[in-house]
Amino acid sequence: MGEVDPAFIQEPEHRPKLSVIQAEGIPSIDLSPLYTHLSGDSDSVSDPISLQGLVKEIGSASKHWGFFQVINHGVPLEKRQRIEDATRKFFAQSLEEKRKIRRDEVKVLGYFDTELTKNVRDWKEVFDFTVQEPTLVPASLEPDDKEVTEWYNQWPEYPPDLREACQEYAKDMVNLALKLLELIALSLDLPAKRFVEFLEDHTSFIRLNHYPPCPSPDLALGVGRHKDAGALTILAQDDVGGLEVKRKSDGE
Structure with missing residues (x-):
């Protein structure tokens, strides 16, 4: 078993539970x-x-x-398979190739491999793109700031079909997200469009995660504990387990 950079090592109470635990219900x-x-x-x-x-x-x-x-x-299975195939080809490239579209302070979308969660580095690499292009966002965190800035996606040269696969998949995911928000609104005895009406100029994005094999899986996490900031998160499920979720009712 190889050594892991201390930047990746989780505190003992937050390390992964390697025993298989599958919640019921x-x-x-x-x-x-x-x-x-x-x-x-x-x-x-x-x-x-x-x-x-x-x-x-x-x-x-x-x-x-x-x-x-x-x-x-x-969401059609063939669209899911297409984006997965293109994603695997992208992440299989050399680090040098992937970093040609590395995100930074100016280009906030694209490839990234040094993300921190709770000040601990995640054992993963990601590719981010927004659904709407350009995506308009506030220029600052000040509530009275009326200025906006534009976010643009970065697309790799290889694989050549990644961009189209991502854009087609994104359309279906937006439709699914809006339907789920309508159902959630109805469950609260609100009009179906109550939440959707706020999201005409939404900032939805899709993240493609790649988790390389870890030499010390008892010490590191692909993504550390966190809460997502958006209105709704949809996770694609594949044949690799590992997701841990704290149940809202009791925290288990």
Whole structure:
């Protein structure tokens, strides 16, 4: 077993639990009623009973877990496979090639391999891109600052199909996110579009994560403990386990 740079080593209480722990009862929610019964917009439903059941499931999962799995979500498998294939080709390149689109203080999107979470370096490398280009963001953190700045994506030369694969996948993910926000709003007895109306100029982005094999997996984490800052996070599930989530109701 090789040595790990101290910058990656987690404090003992935050190190990964290598024993396989699978929580029971994680909500799995079938979204097929959305695509079977919704006609045009989410306020026009031919089978309101199906929608009511779906809304109830979303509300319960959000209240007690703050996390749930969705199936039959409407994102075509071939688009998922295409972006995964292109992503693997990108990360398989040399560090020199990947760093040609490395993000910095000016170019805030692209490749990055020295990210910190809670002041500990993550055992991962990432590629970030925004859904809307350019993406308009406030020029500063001052609440009264009316100026905006523009974020532009950086795209690698290789693989040549990565850009198109990412952009096509992003469209479907935005649609899924908006549908989920509508369901969450309905579960709170709000109009379906209550949250969506704030997100016309959204700053959604997609992160492609690569976790190289770690020589000391008992010491480091791909991503340290954190809370996401956005309104909603959608995680793509593959055949590699490792995600740990603290349940909202009891912190377990």
